[in-house]
Amino acid sequence: MRFLKGHGTGNDFVVLPEGTPEITPEFVAALCDRRRGIGGDGVLRVARSSLSGVDWFMDYRNADGSLAEMCGNGVRVFARYLATAGLAAGTVPIETRAGVVRAVIGDETISVDMGLPKVYGDSSARVGGLELPGVAVDCGNPHLVCALPASVPLESLDLHVAPGHDEEFYPAGVNVEFFVPVGSGAAADGPHVRMRVHERGSGETLSCGTGAVAVAAVALAGAGRDAGVVTVDVPGGRLTVTFDGAECHLVGPAVIVASGELTAELSR
Numbered sequence: 001m002r003f004l005k006g007h008g009t010g011n012d013f014v015v016l017p018e019g020t021p022e023i024t025p026e027f028v029a030a031l032c033d034r035r036r037g038i039g040g041d042g043v044l045r046v047a048r049s050s051l052s053g054v055d056w057f058m059d060y061r062n063a064d065g066s067l068a069e070m071c072g073n074g075v076r077v078f079a080r081y082l083a084t085a086g087l088a089a090g091t092v093p094i095e096t097r098a099g100v101v102r103a104v105i106g107d108e109t110i111s112v113d114m115g116l117p118k119v120y121g122d123s124s125a126r127v128g129g130l131e132l133p134g135v136a137v138d139c140g141n142p143h144l145v146c147a148l149p150a151s152v153p154l155e156s157l158d159l160h161v162a163p164g165h166d167e168e169f170y171p172a173g174v175n176v177e178f179f180v181p182v183g184s185g186a187a188a189d190g191p192h193v194r195m196r197v198h199e200r201g202s203g204e205t206l207s208c209g210t211g212a213v214a215v216a217a218v219a220l221a222g223a224g225r226d227a228g229v230v231t232v233d234v235p236g237g238r239l240t241v242t243f244d245g246a247e248c249h250l251v252g253p254a255v256i257v258a259s260g261e262l263t264a265e266l267s268r
């Protein structure tokens, strides 16, 4: 079975090209295992969409094999694969479990209209004995965004363990982001922030696209704005999230770094 490997700001994925049959959670977990498998934060299976006017469906799975509705870095890597395989160019609609998004494929970066994130309540995360207040944000998948107080350095958080969260409020689990301002936190066209993330189903990752959108929405509201450009620095690089009132676009790099063949050992 053929596979490719790609990443967007260090959020890495195993790509299974079109024609790959349905996959099981166990197979996904074996693929994502960083010692026994290929290694990845998730798997992107390229499937055909049944929607009119849409050719492709992104079958995204977290590293533990669980399903997630949307993956912002993943959909850029998915679009980059389509472009390198000669299956798409320019703007391509992609069906996801959270709806259809449009990716605009550039040489260096890819821009995706993510739909407007929805803030839907308050909750909190527990990390290393701290209870940190956060904001619930729906990006097609669930997020909890915590603005860290100045007394808690971003690097001090131990994210090897999943932050505690309100399991009644988040019955399907949650991606938890922690962010701080960069410098004054305000650039001319909008906030500049730095974040870390613990992802549902994958653990701490170097980047999370939907997480960056969720953090950007909270940072923009905190700046008293409903439109602007939010610069989000993640451990794996830099993402930009633009809001124009009606739309939200996630912009960032996406590269395919390798391709190969799985042996029978892993394809079991």
Ligand SMILES: N[C@H](CCC[C@H](N)C(=O)O)C(=O)O
Pocket: 011, 062, 067, 068, 069, 070, 071, 072, 073, 074, 141, 142, 175, 199, 200, 201, 202, 205, 207, 208, 209, 210, 211
């Ligand atoms: N890394 C992905 C997020 C995956 C979200 C997944 N962990 C979930 O369960 O929702 C991104 O770039 O948006």
